[in-house]
Amino acid sequence: MQSFSIKKWVPWFLPLVLVFWFFGKKPSEPSVEQVHSTTRLAMGTLVTVSTWGVKGPSEEKAVDRVFTRISQIESLASRQDKSSPVYKINHAPTKKTWPVPEELATIVQKGLEIKKISHGAFDPGLVFLLDLWGFANGVPDVGKIPESQAISSWLENRKNHLEEGIRVEKSPDGTYTLQLDDVSFALDLGAIAKGYALDKAMETMKQAGVANALIIGGGDMVIAGSKGGKPWRIGIQHPRDHDKIMAFSEIVGDMSMATSGDYERFFMVDGERQHHILDPETGRPSRSGLISVSIQAKEGMLADALSTAVFVMGMEKGKAFIEKWEGIEGMLVAENGERWKSVGFKGQWLDGP
Ligand code: FAD
């Protein structure tokens, strides 16, 4: 009988992966330019929108519009919300073709592209497996190890459908359809839709005329501009010490960064950490040896998905992958203490470059 203790979870909605701090006292006079932050719960995590400037009605309106945009995308891509197209597709008989909004088709299509270039390390169709491991709602609802029989039949099924599984098609009239070939490919967009939502949130912010902002959701963030010419300073959570920062970045201009780690959603069984980033090759939590991966890219959706993909690839394949792709930078930390960051990664370890 396996004993297990569920470690005190990280309060799963607290974005403990990234914290950011601002140096210098905030001037109290309202007319002085400063950082204004608003935090709300969205997509199963806390989303913080920070802008630089003088607080006023137009900035407040922009922030409201940003959160409306995020909830629009959440209602498309959530697998928990019964009214979302993802929920309906996941609970319908397979091989049924569904008309889907273009935005959802875009996210799933991108997920399938990243599945291809990551040789299956990233896979947008892992619901069945995640539910087996008890991650139905993001955080583990039962700290149990699934029967290996259930895992092996999923692996068998996946092998037989590897090419298809999930189909996204554009009809001649410009509309999109989506089809699952088998229930074991039900959609989980937890590792890509958040990044997409933050991209769209920043787009909304700029359309509202705000050029200097930082939007953080869980382990992902999108940046624009600066704090009156000074960089946005971001700390990256130490994967084994929640009260510590292990590295920080100073960023001016448009960029995204996403961090994936094995310390956000997990449970312990007989001293082994069963976390929420699954290796589709084994059907189990990834044992790649990595415990934290931060990816910097132009697009938040890409950074989000690649941080998960590289986490599953492990140190050597992850390094090679990051060095191969233009515009992708990364910071990798392994359980054995090994750490690496790519030449162009904007940021440094707290204990030195
Ligand atoms: P990432 O590494 O980016 O993603 C890990 C997540 O991706 C896992 O949780 C799993 O969902 C999935 N995944 C695991 N392995 C792989 C793999 N190999 N390839 C691809 N995907 C994989 N959580 C809640 O608790 N309640 C909610 O109501 C809720 N609603 C959500 C709605 C939306 C639209 C989205 C996008 C997510 C929602 N989540 C919810 C989930 C949650 O916010 C994130 O999935 C979770 O924070 C993990 O994201 P991450 O960036 O920390 O980790």
Ligand code: MG
């Ligand atoms: Mg992510």
